[in-house]
Amino acid sequence: KNEVEQSPQNLTAQEGEFITINCSYSVGISALHWLQQHPGGGIVSLFMLSSGKKKHGRLIATINIQEKHSSLHITASHPRDSAVYICAVPIISNFGNEKLTFGTGTRLTIIP
Amino acid sequence: EPEVTQTPSHQVTQMGQEVILRCVPISNHLYFYWYRQILGQKVEFLVSFYNNEISEKSEIFDDQFSVERPDGSNFTLKIRSTKLEDSAMYFCASRTGAGAIYEQYFGPGTRLTVT
Numbered sequence: 001k002n003e004v005e006q007s008p009q010n011l012t013a014q015e016g017e018f019i020t021i022n023c024s025y026s027v028g029i030s031a032l033h034w035l036q037q038h039p040g041g042g043i044v045s046l047f048m049l050s051s052g053k054k055k056h057g058r059l060i061a062t063i064n065i066q067e068k069h070s071s072l073h074i075t076a077s078h079p080r081d082s083a084v085y086i087c088a089v090p091i092i093s094n095f096g097n098e099k100l101t102f103g104t105g106t107r108l109t110i111i112p
Numbered sequence: 113e114p115e116v117t118q119t120p121s122h123q124v125t126q127m128g129q130e131v132i133l134r135c136v137p138i139s140n141h142l143y144f145y146w147y148r149q150i151l152g153q154k155v156e157f158l159v160s161f162y163n164n165e166i167s168e169k170s171e172i173f174d175d176q177f178s179v180e181r182p183d184g185s186n187f188t189l190k191i192r193s194t195k196l197e198d199s200a201m202y203f204c205a206s207r208t209g210a211g212a213i214y215e216q217y218f219g220p221g222t223r224l225t226v227t
Contacts, residue, residue, distance in 0.1 A: 030211070031213075033215075033216070035218070041149075041201050041220075041221050041223065042218075042220040042221055043155070043203060043218040043221070044218070045215055045216065045217065045218065048215045050213075086154075086155065088155070093168055097160060097167045097168035098160075098168075098210060098211075099145075099157040099160060099168050099170070100145075100147075100155075100157055100216065101157065102154045102155040102156070102157075103154065104153075104154045105154060
């Protein structure tokens with residue numbers, strides 16, 4: 001059972017297009033993380049959000065806690081946005097500790 | 113801006129050898145994590161560490177693995193006797209506190225190759 005599902009798995013788009021990546025989760029959470037993984041493997045945290053919407057530059061993240069769904073949008077996409085985008089949610093263990101559970105990622109390729 | 117660092121960036125070792133992966137978390141952070149990503153698969157939680165002890169560990173984190181914060185700045189992951197299936201990217205992360213408002217900061221990763 002996947003607790004965090006992302007779609008699509010792969011996305012190729014032309015430069016300038018509006019991009020949407022979706023994340024659905026099956027457990028109650030306090031916050032959700034969007035991460036970016038570069039081709040070299042490094043991970044950068046983009047957003048952490050627990051309600052509503054956040055915006056950083058051309059990136060927008062939204063979350064609907066009731067529907068257990070989050071989206072990451074990229075406006076005016078650029079080839080440098082090409083990366084794997086990962087959704088992660090904190091799951092509370094039986095011991096009351098929090099650990100991140102990751103989606104499988106969406107590989108985004110922006111063609112010039 | 114402060115960042116999490118990891119060394120080495122790439123480690124090649126022979127099966128059965130011990131490896132130590134090193135991380136320097138951000139200096140005022142109190143919660144530390146190790147994650148693993150096998151090539152082509154998703155990132156997986158290995159262990160969390162707080163107040164000089166393990167607070168949570170996954171099924172992957174068996175007796176072959178150990179973590180330590182030996183000197184108040186480094187945070188290490190040791191694999192005692194590496195197996196081929198330990199080949200993966202290992203990420204360290206840290207944050208100031210626990211709970212929804214505290215973001216995790218990831219290191220650049222160490223690529224471990226076991227031959």
